Amino acid sequence: MADEGMTPWKDLALGCAMSEPGSSRRFNTGDWRSRRRPITDREKCIKCGLCWIICPDMAYTPDPEAEGYYKWDGYYCKGCGICIEECPKDAISWQEEKEEDKYGPACGS
Amino acid sequence: MGRRVGLEVSLACAEAVKLCNADVIAAYPITPQTHIVEHLAELVAEGHLDAEFVPVESEHSAMSACVGSAAAGARTFTSTSSQGLALMHEILFITSSLRLPIVMAVANRSLSAPISIWNDHSDIMAERDIGWVQTFAENGQEVLDLMIHAFKVGEDPRVNLPVAVNMDGFILTHVIEPMVMPDQAEVDAYLPPYKPSQWLNPAQPISLGMVGVPEVYTEAKKANLVALEDSYPAIVEHWEGFAKAFGRSYQPIESHRTDGADTLFVTMGSLGETCMSAVDQMREDGRSVGQVRIRLWRPFPVDDFLAAIKGAKNLIVLDRALCPGILAGPVATELRALLYAKGVRPFVANFVAGLGGRDVTRTDFVAMLDKAEQAAADGQEITCQMVGVKE
Ligand code: SF4
Numbered sequence: 001m002a003d004e005g006m007t008p009w010k011d012l013a014l015g016c017a018m019s020e021p022g023s024s025r026r027f028n029t030g031d032w033r034s035r036r037r038p039i040t041d042r043e044k045c046i047k048c049g050l051c052w053i054i055c056p057d058m059a060y061t062p063d064p065e066a067e068g069y070y071k072w073d074g075y076y077c078k079g080c081g082i083c084i085e086e087c088p089k090d091a092i093s094w095q096e097e098k099e100e101d102k103y104g105p106a107c108g109s
Numbered sequence: 110m111g112r113r114v115g116l117e118v119s120l121a122c123a124e125a126v127k128l129c130n131a132d133v134i135a136a137y138p139i140t141p142q143t144h145i146v147e148h149l150a151e152l153v154a155e156g157h158l159d160a161e162f163v164p165v166e167s168e169h170s171a172m173s174a175c176v177g178s179a180a181a182g183a184r185t186f187t188s189t190s191s192q193g194l195a196l197m198h199e200i201l202f203i204t205s206s207l208r209l210p211i212v213m214a215v216a217n218r219s220l221s222a223p224i225s226i227w228n229d230h231s232d233i234m235a236e237r238d239i240g241w242v243q244t245f246a247e248n249g250q251e252v253l254d255l256m257i258h259a260f261k262v263g264e265d266p267r268v269n270l271p272v273a274v275n276m277d278g279f280i281l282t283h284v285i286e287p288m289v290m291p292d293q294a295e296v297d298a299y300l301p302p303y304k305p306s307q308w309l310n311p312a313q314p315i316s317l318g319m320v321g322v323p324e325v326y327t328e329a330k331k332a333n334l335v336a337l338e339d340s341y342p343a344i345v346e347h348w349e350g351f352a353k354a355f356g357r358s359y360q361p362i363e364s365h366r367t368d369g370a371d372t373l374f375v376t377m378g379s380l381g382e383t384c385m386s387a388v389d390q391m392r393e394d395g396r397s398v399g400q401v402r403i404r405l406w407r408p409f410p411v412d413d414f415l416a417a418i419k420g421a422k423n424l425i426v427l428d429r430a431l432c433p434g435i436l437a438g439p440v441a442t443e444l445r446a447l448l449y450a451k452g453v454r455p456f457v458a459n460f461v462a463g464l465g466g467r468d469v470t471r472t473d474f475v476a477m478l479d480k481a482e483q484a485a486a487d488g489q490e491i492t493c494q495m496v497g498v499k500e
Pocket residue numbers: 040044045046047048049050051052070086087088089090091092
């Protein structure tokens with residue numbers, strides 16, 4: 001696991017240039033999260049979209065199955081807690097999580 | 110084959126940039142670099158050089174503008190000195206890491222405080238580790254020649270690195286010297302138009318200056334390290350090509366009367382010429398002395414240096430900058446470490462001379478030789494000894 005995703009130095013592009021657009025989509029910021037995840041109580045949610053706008057890693061996106069709500073993506077959520085702090089209705093709160101189900105479906109609803 | 114002219118060295122430096130057909134010049138004036146960029150501004154304003162002159166608000170901006178310009182594929186030049194070079198500091202590393210072949214003339218000057226506009230090497234020695242190719246000139250002709258060579262080296266697709274050409278402030282920049290100014294056709298033949306290896310091309314988009322997470326940073330730095338080491342053959346090759354094209358030859362380490370000499374001075378920059386003249390005099394007086402001059406400072410030409418000092422019993426390493434807290438100047442610190450690692454053990458005396466524009470004369474060199482020979486005989490250390498300091 002130690003060198004997963006690593007590139008030998010000789011294979012790096014000149015000056016570390018990046019020619020592939022959108023490569024940051026593969027960047028697993030969820031790996032930084034530790035032991036807890038934000039969970040949304042949709043009973044309290046007023047669909048204001050602040051969590052969607054404010055999340056620095058775009059972990060919230062409009063939920064195609066529940067109009068107006070936002071679903072959470074554990075691959076990107078780094079666990080900063082900003083959404084919890086900013087939600088005007090205190091609809092988001094921490095929930096303990098185990099390392100093994102870090103990337104499981106977790107949209108609290 | 111060129112024409113003989115008498116010209117202020119700063120203007121010659123600017124004329125070299127013109128002969129090299131730079132596309133973009135971004136610079137902020139600072140003594141003693143000012144005449145270089147003033148003259149370039151004139152050349153652009155009067156239509157003699159078809160380039161974009163960006164009059165930025167600081168040296169930090171100058172180097173940043175140069176990064177953008179070089180990334181866009183333009184042949185890019187800047188020049189600075191002292192505090193200006195210090196202000197560029199963070200961008201200098203970015204330039205080499207992004208592999209952008211910017212050329213910079215550094216009119217070497219001391220760092221404040223006290224404020225000093227005069228010459229020493231404390232500005233560039235604080236930037237030793239920026240990952241640029243770095244050369245030192247001893248006179249006006251060399252400034253002119255090394256500038257042309259700098260573009261050729263930096264833009265070589267095997268190199269793709271920025272190059273700094275060091276010239277002592279005032280001692281070189283403000284002196285009118287005789288020199289041979291090459292013809293445009295000669296320079297064009299030596300230095301064809303720049304073909305960047307990659308550039309910010311909308312048809313083939315790339316991103317430069319991305320984040321490097323711990324999984325890639327070490328590899329990125331390894332690539333930078335190797336790139337600078339690997340620039341050596343191209344540097345030498347383009348000096349050989351220069352000698353063929355212009356009839357003046359340069360080597361990474363240059364020797365003067367080293368044959369059979371017990372003691373060798375090691376110099377960089379314009380002090381080299383004073384030293385040469387002192388060595389000639391001392392040879393006439395029967396002293397066993399010679400000199401090696403470091404022309405190529407980065408990448409440091411280890412093998413050339415070892416070959417040049419082979420057989421010498423004593424080295425006198427001159428520094429024009431300090432490494433406070435280690436009691437040896439930067440050049441001596443490096444050379445001692447190098448010699449130790451290579452198992453070569455001459456006696457190394459280290460003098461610091463010519464700080465902040467203090468003159469260093471032929472007599473000073475004789476005194477240094479006397480002291481070094483005595484110390485070697487007595488088994489005494491000489492390190493960071495300041496020449497001419499008033500006690
Ligand atoms: S910030 Fe809170 S209320 Fe607003 S959409 Fe997100 S969870 Fe719902």
